[in-house]
Amino acid sequence: MMKLVCAMDLLGGQVVHGRSGNRSSYTPLTWGLSPTAEPGGYLNVIRPRYLYIADLDRIAGTGSHDELVLGFSGLVDRCYLDRGCRFPGDILRAPFIENVIGTETAGPDLSGFYGGYLSVDVKDGHVVPTGEDPVSLLSRAETMQFDGCIYLQITAVGSSSGIDPGEAARIRSATDLSLFYGGGVRGEEDLGILHDAGFDGAIIATALHTGAIPPDLIRRGLFC
Template sequence: MRIIPVLDLKGGEVVRAEKGRRDLYRPIVTPLSQSPDAVSVAQGLRSLHDFRTFYIADLDAIEGRDPNRAALARLKAMPDAPELWIDAAFADAGTLAAALADAAIWPVLGSESQADADLLRRFRDHPRLILSLDFFAEGYHGPASLFDQPQYWPQQVIVMTLARVGAGAGPDFARLRDIKAMAGDRSVVAAGGVRDEADIRALVAHGIDGALVATSLHDGTLTPTQLAALAQR
């Protein structure tokens, strides 16, 4: 199981996500960092475990504002720099191609930001492209053609269940099971609702390859000992 910490960026700071209701997101308060500064929070997370990958949701870019370029540059410059899976509302070929040209970035193509499946079809064979299938409380957000044609999916697919983020409700196992069946031999990563070690082990039993996690790391539910054991599976 690959456990990937989440950094939601807004206004240059890490914010705490709550059920996908982005208007309610506020700067994070965590025992792992004295401030919501992105690098400070990332370093705090690395005090729990030697995380090699971070998922970044650039909420300003996703909501149509200027992206968090300075914070992202500082994360890229960290010692022993991690892979950065970045959702920055990539929606045109030039911006996506530029991100793919940077070896430190694994661009996440969020379904909510797509008008159609053209970008996915064009870039799907790139080994660092990641698809995020985005589900809000009311259901899937994105083009039906992107969801209904798994033959065009890249090798890594995130199932983003935003209504469960920060809700303590557990992963949506039924949805994950269905999408895993559609994905075939692709890697499927769960996002939203992971509460504890039991949830992680249940995801493994469902054939899920990774999990995006935030709250259970900051509140200490997932301990360094558990993280080390889970990473060995």
């Protein structure tokens, strides 16, 4: 079975919808399943089992949603949280939180991190900020001390661009660690591609709000 994880981007205290990593153009998510972009109200409508949060203010170094995120305890089984970790001590500890360490903010030296998920942040096929092939980094992840990895296609976020089966297989074969895929999932056919390739999880947002993926799936949190 593959986990289905609902993505929620937080900016200025609201849930926002983004596309291709152009964060200056992100706007409140006032369409789709939820009638509100207020995070608590949004979660009460969506009711996901698993949640991925990108705290865009903290990633940019302009603010923090820590207090808000800690209030989500009991609303989800697990919260994968990218809050822009820049050094090993810069994580948020809570029983329901799995910290995500993104290459975009952590930089090339990942040796001091322990536990959590490494997010291999990719733009135009290259890891941010090093520019290397994501397969190269994923193949080294097993020698580090992470519990798993996320392959995040930043340029595909919000685009519904779809999944290439060959590329999915190439990425999955790079590591034996638990591996999630995020960015560009169009619908259930793409979920099938990721499942068949052996991914352990898929992070989705746009496909959920357009109706391409039924909300019951995100509430169950599993695809098989």
